[in-house]
Amino acid sequence: MTKELSPILIRADLGETYEDRKMIAEAALEAGYTDIVIRKEDAALIRLARYNAILADGEFLYLNGEKLGTLADITDSEGMEKAYKITTPYAVVNPADWRVIPLENLISRFQKTETRLYACVATPAEAKLARETMEVGCDGIAVVVSSPAELAAFGKADSDAMPEAELTEAVVSAITPLSLGDRVCIDTCSLLAQGEGMLVGSSSACLFLICSESFDSEYVNSRPFRVNAGAVHSYILCPDGTTHYLSEVKAGTLLLSRLPDGTLRSVDTGREKIERRPMILVEAEATGKKHSVVVQNAETIRLGTPAGAVSVADLAVGDTVLVRLESGGRHFGHAMAETILEK
Template identity: 40%
Template sequence: MSKRVWVKADWSAPWEERKKFITSALEAGAEAVIVPREDVEKTRKLGNIKIISKSEESDFFFLEASSVEEVEEAISKSRKQEKKTVLSIKISGKKLEKAAIKAGNYIDFLIVISQDWKVIPLENLIAELQEAKTNLIAGVKNAQEAKTAVETLEVGADGVLLNSEEEGFEEIRKTCEILEELKHEKFELSPGKITKIKPVGMGDRVCIDTTSLMKIGEGMLVGSQSHGLFLIHSESLKSEYVEPRPFRVNAGAVHAYIRTPGGRTKYLSELESGDRVLIVNSEGEASEATVGRVKIERRPLLLVEAEYEDRKIKTLLQNAETINLINKNGAPVSISDLEVEDEVLVHLQEGGRHFGAQVEETLLEK
């Protein structure tokens, strides 16, 4: 699951100094920055990033509390706000911890800050607020604290507020990179034995062009059935027919499922620019990528069927030599060279799909 990275930039320093932190937050891909109310307009001119401040012109309205009374007052103010509210609480004892838990039922985003950073109060808040309305944001000072915060009790905080005034603006990039790495999923891949290869006529196929460059051995998980997906290789290989397009996967027919972040799937026909998809390598390691363009064109299709432990899975791919699966040794193999009894990497899972989400149910797909 993605974790939010917010950056604190509202301390009493000259604008030009704090501007470096805001710019770094933008460049590193942070979601939001906290700025003084007088800096909202200047911050908007720097780029597209969510702004948190005490100004009505901000994206999220910012409240602060360091006592139980101030927490109660903040809860009252939040009820009068039309926009989402962010409450930052400095936790200095058990009473404030309990007040924070109460606030979590009313506030959209709850930032908890401890002067001497400790895991235990955060553990308590994570445990108590799992079913609450709020998103729990942990105040941290560096990338290592951020990593600990989002991994605490396995569930972790929903995100972090990084105050890197002492560490420097370079810490923003480190924090974003560490939390990006934690988003990576891992898939179990099995060697599926090819049982059928058959031309099936014309159909609409989908090329997915991403904003990332893929390496040899990387592709996407795609298939005609929810319980089994093939690892379709990217167009990162050299060919006598076309130049490499390492940003692209020719994924197959429009009806097929593709695995997307957060344990979900989409039909290939549903994808559009700005969507997030998963790039998966031959070891099953996955990372997220953004869709830049989707090309749907009518092309001759080929049915590919494979079997693993008496389970059969299928997919339909464009009938062209530039389309590759990945064999059990992690090497790409063109479908024009593919033969019955060859083994290719597949991902198997239980249950069915309901609007892209996995559900435990009896399901028969042919």
């Protein structure tokens, strides 16, 4: 199975000297980046730390001996045509000039393929263009810099590269206790704020904000590292815009977390706990459509609302909750422009 890369690659393979390339690799590691492209002959850099050292050998990229991607320098229409034919899991395109090379053509061509498109960018402005072109943007960016200072300019790139998480209001239309089911607790490697949570739902078309257990209650102490996310069948949003089923989450899975002020961040999963618990179905309507989420029937489970985190024990029909809406469907976790009906 092909390794899933983060939305941001750092290219440490382009410096003129080994020391130049080592400097970029070290700066990337210190900044917390985990997917770094190095030259095959610079394999000694693998020992700098434990990270995904992606080896560039000619026009191809390798990870752990597996051909992972193709590098494509595009200077003219001939280069574009060559890029269109890439079939490796990842295509990393490096245009001579984005003003001349139409990025939207590349995005359109790769959107309905299994190949993930990454665009080489040298500035935060280029990164923004790559992410926003045609609304869907590229699957990721490959940062090309010549100094740690230039890399620091991408300090917010990690959060900026995350999927849109604009929340809208949905009105609760029904709350129905269910029988026992398998629910998923996600214990993260981070301390989560009150009102911070993850986006979870029975359909990728509508994900509910499920808040962390950062509140003390009469019966249990707070667990500020935990999100009691919901039933095993549910979708959960990841930082690269893909979704996982909750049943797929495990130690090391990178997940998206949303703070009360709307800031997004990545959090690592420390462990997942699946246990049989009484469940409850929450249904809500937004833009004329009905959506749902199934969570544990317990007062420690809180949904995000415009007024803050509210326990499912206190939630009532007619209340407003916060949700993320999207159109289309999902294929192996990736958003697809297709018609799909889920009930």
